[in-house]
Amino acid sequence: MSRKECLLKLYGIICCYQSVSGFAAGPPFSTCLTLFPKHHGLEAQTTEPPYTIDIQENDYIPGQDIHMTVGGKNGRNFMGLQIAVHRDKGDTEELMGEFTSFPSEKLTAMNCIDGKKNMIGHKNNDIVTEVNITWKAPAVNQGNLTIFISIVESFDIFWINILKPLPSQVDIPVVPVKQISKHENINVDFEECGKSFGCILYPSYCTGDNCYAGTTFRDEGNRTRFKAFVGINEGYISLGFSDDRLMGDDHTISCTFKDNHYTVQHGYNPLYFNYRQYKKNEIHDMTVSVQDGKLYCEFTRPKYMSVVNMMKPTERFGFDLKNDYYVMIAWGYLHRGSPAITHHIELPVTTDSKVNFKSTSIYRGSALPSVTQVHALLMIVAWILFTGLATIIARYFKSSFGEKMAFGAKIWFQTHRAAAVISAVITAISFIIIFVKVDGFTEVAEAHAYVGIVLMSVTTLQVFGGLLRPGPDSKMRPLFNYGHWLMGKTAHILAAVSIFLAFTIELIPKTQSTFGVVIASIWVVCQVLWELFYEMRRRRRESQEKKEKTTLQKADMILLSRTTTLERAVLQNSVQSKRSSIWCPFRLYKKDDEKKWH
Numbered sequence: 001m002s003r004k005e006c007l008l009k010l011y012g013i014i015c016c017y018q019s020v021s022g023f024a025a026g027p028p029f030s031t032c033l034t035l036f037p038k039h040h041g042l043e044a045q046t047t048e049p050p051y052t053i054d055i056q057e058n059d060y061i062p063g064q065d066i067h068m069t070v071g072g073k074n075g076r077n078f079m080g081l082q083i084a085v086h087r088d089k090g091d092t093e094e095l096m097g098e099f100t101s102f103p104s105e106k107l108t109a110m111n112c113i114d115g116k117k118n119m120i121g122h123k124n125n126d127i128v129t130e131v132n133i134t135w136k137a138p139a140v141n142q143g144n145l146t147i148f149i150s151i152v153e154s155f156d157i158f159w160i161n162i163l164k165p166l167p168s169q170v171d172i173p174v175v176p177v178k179q180i181s182k183h184e185n186i187n188v189d190f191e192e193c194g195k196s197f198g199c200i201l202y203p204s205y206c207t208g209d210n211c212y213a214g215t216t217f218r219d220e221g222n223r224t225r226f227k228a229f230v231g232i233n234e235g236y237i238s239l240g241f242s243d244d245r246l247m248g249d250d251h252t253i254s255c256t257f258k259d260n261h262y263t264v265q266h267g268y269n270p271l272y273f274n275y276r277q278y279k280k281n282e283i284h285d286m287t288v289s290v291q292d293g294k295l296y297c298e299f300t301r302p303k304y305m306s307v308v309n310m311m312k313p314t315e316r317f318g319f320d321l322k323n324d325y326y327v328m329i330a331w332g333y334l335h336r337g338s339p340a341i342t343h344h345i346e347l348p349v350t351t352d353s354k355v356n357f358k359s360t361s362i363y364r365g366s367a368l369p370s371v372t373q374v375h376a377l378l379m380i381v382a383w384i385l386f387t388g389l390a391t392i393i394a395r396y397f398k399s400s401f402g403e404k405m406a407f408g409a410k411i412w413f414q415t416h417r418a419a420a421v422i423s424a425v426i427t428a429i430s431f432i433i434i435f436v437k438v439d440g441f442t443e444v445a446e447a448h449a450y451v452g453i454v455l456m457s458v459t460t461l462q463v464f465g466g467l468l469r470p471g472p473d474s475k476m477r478p479l480f481n482y483g484h485w486l487m488g489k490t491a492h493i494l495a496a497v498s499i500f501l502a503f504t505i506e507l508i509p510k511t512q513s514t515f516g517v518v519i520a521s522i523w524v525v526c527q528v529l530w531e532l533f534y535e536m537r538r539r540r541r542e543s544q545e546k547k548e549k550t551t552l553q554k555a556d557m558i559l560l561s562r563t564t565t566l567e568r569a570v571l572q573n574s575v576q577s578k579r580s581s582i583w584c585p586f587r588l589y590k591k592d593d594e595k596k597w598h
Contacts, residue, residue: 029310032113034276036150044159045159049159051151082150097135098117142168188296197218198362200214202509223300224300228296234259241321252266253265266278268317277308304322305318322358324357326350349366378426382426383496392530427455448502504517
């Protein structure tokens with residue numbers, strides 16, 4: 001069984017368990033560095049927490065036991081708890097010390113990021129009012145520390161970033177680590193794309209400054225330098241390195257910026273969520289900047305980096321940029337009051353092919369999966385091309401083909417029927433493809449899906465209704481013609497509505513959505529103008545024919561009024577004789593002579 005298959009099974013178990021009890025068995029390892037309860041996208045409370053955190057000791061020395069009590073004010077209850085200790089300066093990601101004493105019936109000590117019992121978490125959803133905990137300081141002085149606490153009162157009510165300072169008794173120099181800098185500008189010379197460094201640019205038609213998202217990459221021996229950007233001014237941008245174009249089993253590096261606070265995070269996507277990892281001072285030259293309405297991120301990473309296996313924290317997965325990977329560019333927003341990244345709303349951009357990080361090539365990508373692109377392309381071909389052709393031919397080009405026949409029916413009818421059937425078949429194929437892709441019905445595209453189902457139903461009725469067309473002399477023929485026209489127009493309008501709804505799905509990136517809406521609008525305008533042109537042309541032709549007929553009738557009346565009775569009879573016979581004549585390229589002859597012409 002592959003690594004991704006194992007992760008899929010684990011994710012299914014987690015989802016089923018969460019749907020019943022949330023994280024009742026305790027916080028997942030993915031929260032070791034964030035201490036943020038990811039309860040289906042809910043945000044933390046912004047009010048003063050109704051809890052007290054009492055620390056008996058005012059400061060610490062190496063190896064000292066620190067005693068703390070967490071309790072609710074006025075007997076306020078809580079069911080979830082997370083506690084971790086970090087440095088104030090230097091490497092602020094590493095978790096310090098070890099939790100040695102706690103009520104084991106309620107709490108557990110977790111081994112986070114290669115540490116031992118360095119985070120406290122609940123192990124059930126039993127309600128308590130107070131807990132006593134003992135934390136042992138590291139054997140080596142780490143400078144001033146801060147205790148971070150998150151408290152969960154209920155599934156949808158929780159507080160984060162409750163901070164308690166724990167200063168060191170001895171002022172010592174902090175071990176230096178690579179710090180993140182914030183510059184006003186990160187310069188990207190897009191003219192050098194494909195020359196001195198490689199580039200990934202999105203959307204596919206952009207060339208540099210007009211791109212919405214992308215990254216440059218340059219090989220520097222044992223390291224690779226990246227400069228990534230996206231068109232948002234706060235939130236995060238994340239680069240993912242994957243063996244396939246699907247999210248899951250991906251190595252990530254994310255840059256965040258909000259309220260003048262910025263981070264660079266090392267992470268791993270087991271499946272559809274991000275598990276923040278410890279950087280261990282491996283990522284260098286980190287810079288985060290917001291300029292011209294875009295979030296920029298610059299960093300240098302080693303070729304080889306590893307991540308912790310969430311199923312077995314003692315195991316690690318390796319990702320080596322000496323190999324080729326698909327690159328995903330994702331962006332989104334941060335949880336309120338926390339650097340924890342949210343699940344992206346818009347689909348991430350994934351390169352069309354694997355990236356060779358030693359090359360200086362230009363790569364392109366798309367946010368939509370290939371199957372979804374096929375679905376969209378088929379629908380566009382069906383409704384913009386074939387349905388438009390079917391409607392125009394049936395209404396405005398009957399006379400152009402005259403009485404010419406093909407396979408037992410008039411040419412205009414055969415063309416109309418073929419275009420309509422092809423459109424229906426393509427629509428059905430596209431409909432089946434997308435339902436298989438999303439495994440049924442998806443709430444993300446709810447409006448588009450509902451309209452699509454109605455459209456498929458109307459299209460099916462239209463095709464089968466055409467097979468029941470009554471004969472030309474039937475009394476039901478006018479009623480059928482009107483119903484057939486009305487249902488066809490309804491389907492065409494539903495198709496336009498469905499296409500517009502598709503491009504407004506929030507998963508589709510804004511640039512792609514805007515482009516799609518513009519193209520769909522142009523199509524609708526052209527279709528309306530096209531039909532108006534042919535409708536006006538038809539009406540003008542009918543008006544001209546009616547006018548010519550009226551003029552001829554008036555001329556006949558004038559001639560008849562100026563002749564005697566006998567002359568009128570002769571003239572009338574002559575006029576009727578001329579009208580019964582048929583023009584032939586060879587000669588003018590009468591209908592009575594048709595039998596003689598062979």
